[in-house]
Amino acid sequence: MTPVLERCLQIWPVSQVRWRWLLGGAVLLAMLMLAGCESVRYYGQAALGQSSLLWHSRPLAVMMDDPDVPALTRERLALVDNIRRFAGESLLLPADHSYRRYTKIDRDFVLWNVFAAPEFSIEPKVFCFPVIGCLGYRGYFARKNALVFAEKLRAKGFETYVGPVAAYSTLGWFADPVLSSVLAFADTDLAGLIFHELAHEHLYIEDDTTFNESFATFVEREGTRRWLLASGREADIPAYLEARGRLDAVIGLVLDFRRRLDALYGKKMPIEQMRAHKAVLLEELQVAYQELVRQDLAGGWDAWFDQPLNNAQLATIGAYFKWVPAFAQLFEQTGRDFKNFYQAAERVGTLPAADRHALMAKKISSSE
Known part of the structure; x- marks a missing residue:
């Protein structure tokens, strides 16, 4: 077995390989073949960014037992594991795959989302993607690329806003790792983030960003309150x-x-x-x-x-x-x-x- 194949099997155990992953890859390949240069660049950076997060991830269990990992990091990862378990057992969220691995990134935010709207409308411009449908924003792994895209939209008459993102959900297509960008969050913010992203894995309605985000925000809030109660932190x-x-x-x-x-x-x-x-x-x-x-x-x-x-x-x-x-x-x-x-x-x-x-x-x- 080659080192690369062995590494892939560590990240994606055979038991977790799903046909939709293969379908997603086929859709992405077809899309790249049919898309224009700008679309190829966009989906290329998205694929490379996501692959990097997965490739550089390590199992939480290994991290928590590694004496070379700083004690504070191990403590925070243990908290993540506690929150994930609570999400599955008490909130009935899909918690078997995501947030069982950790990825250290060299920046405060993993993504930068570009929002756009006409000068005289409160409705955001929508961006449509294969598989997940249309969203009210478009994400970039590099801030400079987000700013360039925002400038192009402004040149077309749109108002724009570039907002940082500390974490995101792949909607169950991949086992999302917990990122170093969120470990310093307050306990309730960390719990809320995990509940929010797992809620997206549970329910996602294509082409309705507001429904999806509002649903996840509600689950995040009620879930955090219940987690505090269950953790003996009523105070x-x-x-x-x-x-x-x-x-x-x-x-x-x-x-x-x-x-x-x-x-x-x-x-x-x-x-x-x-x-x-x-x-x-x-x-x-x-x-x-x-x-x-x-x-x-x-x-x-x-x-x-x-x-x-x-x-x-x-x-x-x-x-x-x-x-x-x-x-x-x-x-x-x-x-x-x-x-x-x-x-x-x-x-x-x-x-x-x-x-x-x-x-x-x-x-x-x-x-x-």
Whole structure:
């Protein structure tokens, strides 16, 4: 057996090889053959970036028993293993493959996502991919490449935002490793991230970024609360809920201004007049955030608000939080039981997009 083949079998045990991996490879090959040069470059960097993460990964079990690994790293990896087990046993998430390996990366973030939106629309531009469908963003393993792509979109008239990503999910196509970029997270943030990404493996609706991210965000939040309880850390729950409340204050503020911008964009008026009204609203959003900070009702978002705001940047909030209240309502209606909740969410996911969104909006209205 060659060293390369032996290494591959360490990363991908034969028992874990799935036909969809082979199908995914075939789809990628066909796509590269048919795509233009820019698409070839994009998918090439994605394939190389993902392969590098897997190739350089090591089993958590080996890392935790290795005396040459710093004690703090071993301690954090043990916590990751505890969180993963809880995700499978208590939250009924698919936890048999992902987060059982560790990859050290030489940067703070693994990806940079590019968001784009028209000047007078709150709806993000969608980017479509084989297998996973369409997303409201496009990811790059190198920040410089993300910035170049964002500049090309701006040249076409789009507003853009480039946001860093500490971790992501391959939706079960690969066994995702835990990355060094997240080990320094607070315990609750680390748990929430793992629950969020595993939730994507459990339920993913093609072409509906907002549904998918809102579902994962709800699972992340309820899962983290339950994990603290199960870990005997009830005393940490008030601080966790307070931090979540401060986050929700910012999210609620941004979503409110997105609705106001949406109403503005629906009006008929000269472009220069609409542009002026938009600038006023974005300035009011900045001022409103500073007022929340002054009242100590929010914080930690200064860097996000310190840059000129635009539709693309605001779209990042809508994707992750818009339907969270609807999923909370669904969770209550299913007896706060994750098995029943997942089944109900899956049924909602099978609805046509328009019906799905109407149902989610109705749930939010009934909970207010």
